[in-house]
Amino acid sequence: MKLKLLTAFLPALLSTFLPAWSQETEPVFSREFGLVTDYELAMTRYDRDTTAAAVVIYDDSRVYYDYKPDNQIKVELVMEVSVKIKILKQEAVGVYADVSLPYNTADSGNRESISAISAASYNLEDGRVVRTEMSDDYIFTEQVMPGVGIVKFSIPEVRVGSVIEYRYTYRTDRLTHIPEFDFQMEIPEIYCHAHLEIPEFLQYTMLCYGDHPVRAEQTAFVKNVLFRQSQMALATNVYDYVAENVPALTGEDFVWNAEQYRTRIVPSLVAVLLPGQPGKVYELTWGGIDKVLDEAGFKAGFKYKNPYAKNVDKLFTEDEDRIRAIHTFVMNAVKWNGTYSCLPSNMSDVIKYGMGNSADINFLLISALEDAGYEAVPVLLKLRSMGEMPIAHPTTEDINTFVVMVRLPSGETVFLDGTDRQSTPNVLPAKMRVSRARIYGGDEYTGWVCLNDLGNNTTTINISGSVDSTGLFSGQAVIRYTDVDAMDKRKEVYGNGTEKYLDELEMDGSMEVEDYEMEVSDGGDCVVETYKLKKRFASTGDGLVMMNACIMPIVGKNPFADPVRTLPVEFDAAERIKVQCSIALPEGYAVEQMPENIRCDAYGSLKYVYMGRAVGNIFTSMSELSIGEVMYGADKYEGLREFFGRVAGSCNDMVIIGKSL
């Protein structure tokens, strides 16, 4: 009996004297605000990702509509957020212990507020859990710019090993805009939960993005509310979304917008059906989006009269030249103010001050083109840096700006944009070269265009010269750029000034440059550089010279060194680069060894060829790289890496010349 009693009480006795966390060898996390488990405090790494500097233990959001019944329903959208994070490494301390929350300070209808902030840190000190609450003295608000504020706070006593927790309440009178829920951050997240209670008169569809699985549940309940002094039964739809063990989202090169791959839930408004009022439906079709844009002021852009009617040059007869002249004229008359928009601003101010947003300039362009007798249509797009435009469930937030499509009598189309003064017809700025853009007023299913395959983007480098016995190559380079490559080159030279450009050219190419000239074709779609160059290659004192077989290698190093990649690879543009060399050898010298010819390709759209030949005392080589697609999925990464590895190897091959025997 006594023994039984002893063994019965033994665990309790032991737990009194042993550290609490020794009992919890399995991970135990608490999702209750204010409660921290021993495991959370004791953990020194996150097993699923041992490189993580911190891990979100939970991230919980609860959204509901707060009714303030009166003669009219006064409603606010409320979101209560709670977050708990475990700090594992020093570099995470400042990042996660100092919190910034932006919000709109605009007038009624779009106002947001952040309040009821509380935060605390938890630390283990001498076996005890010490909780340090943040004083309100360390909560600050700043006005960032008109209409935008930011709330900032710093949590005290945060160090490696701390668990931090904070919560706040977000309120807005913008009832039809529920913020999206990010379930993925730059650190792993163990548990993410979004709970939404949405009254029946607000109809939403929930869009899910990202690769990580999210569990979804939907229920409903009925609540009685007071409306105009009468009781009204209001059904409320309840949505719950849970994601667990979400890995960190890490940035990678060759990605325009990593955010679009973030696992998240985006509530998208479908309709507003307030009792006693006509319903308002927000179409989830592209045709409906056109109507929404019109109501927001897009259509007003078509009414602007072309203020430059008398200036448009009517001397050109070929469509290409007339369109180019109109394009250039409008861009010179109005400068882009740096703002992308699809809605025009005050056009009289735009013309008066000569500055406008992207919509202002492109509507003026449309007006001028129509006056010249062309059919010009807006093509709506989402900038590459903002992610890809969806085919289904569009919202106006999926449209950042538009470019202009001109339909020629021949049936061909030309695309123009007025924001970038270096752009030319069919040569759009990099951000606008999207795979999918929407013709305004176009058919629901076929009204799409691709903007990343326009033009013929090439760089052709011709180098001719001679190498002496010391390894010094002297010669001339003639380099021709077309379309996007030409635009990029003009920007590079004009942006820094010719002197700085040449400084960089010499440093990066390890060469000396003289007599540099750049010619730009009338339309700007072709640029030709010519210059004399001297470049030294390795040589020995006794008659061997080792030089790069291409003089200017197309690829220096394989840009894809990482063995693994999760995101797709995006190039700026499809293009073709070719280098042709003709090198005269010193008298009495011949090619002793030269690289083997090589031809390789991948996925039918990546091609590389190198050929070299020695005839007499002349060595010639040709290398050409062709990138046919702009995007390659992550599943093609291994092939891409291998392809560029072979290209880099070939581009760095040597040709050895020596004294003939």
Place this chain on the structure above:
Amino acid sequence: MGKRLMLCLCCILCTVAGRAQDGNYSAAGIPEELCAGADAVMRYSSMDFKMKSVYEATERVVTVVTVLNGRGNVYADFGCYTDMCSRIKSFKGTLYDSSGKAVRKYGKSDLLVSELFYGLASDMQYHIIDVEYPSYPYTVRFEYEIEHKQGIMAPPGFYPVQGYRLGVQRAEYRLSLPEGAEYYVYAENMSPDPVSSEKRLGLVCDTYVLENFKPVDREPMMPRDTEVLPRLIFSCRDFSYHGIPGNMDSWASYAEWQWKLLDGRDAMPEELKKKVHELTDSVPDELGKVRALYDYLGQTTRYVLIAIGIGGLQPMTAQEVYDNKFGDCKGLTNYMKTMLDECGIESYYTEIGSGKKYLNDFASPYFSNHAILCVPLRNDTLWIECTAPNLPLGYVHTDIADRKALVYHDRTATLVDIPAYPDSVNTVTTSAEVRVAADGTAHAEAARTYAMTCYEYTMSLEHAEQKQLVDYAATILNVPSGKVESVVYTPDKSACPSAVLEFDASMSFPVMGDRMILDAYPFGAKILPRLSRNRVHDIVIEDGYRMIDTVRFRVPAGYRAEVVPSANVETPFGRCVVAVEECGDEIVAYRFLQLNSGRYPKDMYGEFKEFVDRIGGSFDSKIVLRRDTDEND
């Protein structure tokens, strides 16, 4: 008579043509020599700073800038800041086209006001206008007045040339003080003497002028801004800041004022006292005690900046830092000093200009922007960076080395010199063994040791994960085909710190018939000093260092070195030695590179370029192996 009058009129008109202060804003009026090499020209600027007393002042500013091209837009933008002691009383602006015709007006309502601050909080507001115009040149004129109350440490400085590639036609600065008030001026690259002085309504007004300043272009490795661009820094003998009066006669008198801000900030909570004794009582030596508290500081605190009112200059109390475990440089320095006081170790709160700011003999708060702690031990003086306790104790980092520091002691302050480390101790040493197979593939084991300032640049690797380490090691592979396989970073955080980066890498070298071409120095990114084609300024090498490589190649049987590189160049700028030796089946490639810090006349630029070419050439050095054909017969 009529003709004379006409002639006079024409003369007058010709005299005023092109003078922006007279209201002529046509771009055509700018002298050619001010436009050559310029992105913008300051046609006219004037600052009128009137101090009615130490508590009250007005600042009236007029600027007229003509922007010549897109790079000059930055000079057209308007920006100023106010705080709790100042406000913009009036503001207006006008934009003119190239002919000088006004095309746009700006008012106070056009100002974008932002409080966004990089730290946690401040009392500053930024007032901004982004100016744009569709064609060049264009001119913009701004005129504004700021009222100051209670927050005047010193009159604003005179910066007539705000940056590079900016010509200046005429810039004026008028400083008006009550009669009897004394002020001091520190000049860089211009005369410290006023062009005129007049008395009016009880104030003495001194006027400073800069005219016809030709634009200066920025180029790599040029002297500091302070040696190139003209400016005047002012301080007043008597000042009052947030109600606390002071004297800026000298650093010693300024220190008396600063002591008022430091007093009483060191009250220590009992728990902290207990902790200090717990950490240090059993440590026998002073250095050990300092280290114990420095480690404690690093493990428990972080940097958070709050700059509101006097809090921008006065440290947080030790109690506040203890309660929150955060503070800025002032707060953390005061906190560390308080802890050292408790265990009986003397230390001094120290002000310094970090980064591009440098204190000098002229007493002015303008030159300092940071606080550190001076701990004079028996055998050494420690300069402790309390905001970055990951720095090795006793190591003086590059942002505070080689400059003066103001050490507060005994109710006064003294300027002392913090030296820089000699170039010879800032080293990167690589030792590697590369096993090469007959097909050209190779496997390397390398160890790269970074010492002193070279260690400092790799410090962030201490907590890097394997992927970051591999990415970093990949950047120092000088072989296009190279792949890094595993990396270990081991720091030695002594007062003369170093770190070893050990890694394995695979690579391949081209095999061409019976030849194989090795990169003689496969490790070390080819990062060379940037050069400009047409040198204008003297050459300044700020960070000298040494790079030493020893690479042992184990080559396949039957291969012999046919061609090996060699070089031995010694110049005032440094040295470059390349030597390769064959020892049996091993080829040892040795390289010694040294860059000497210093200032060199621009006439030596050609010689410097040649030296840089030689260094660059060393990175491209090849060893040509040839298969012994006798063995293959």
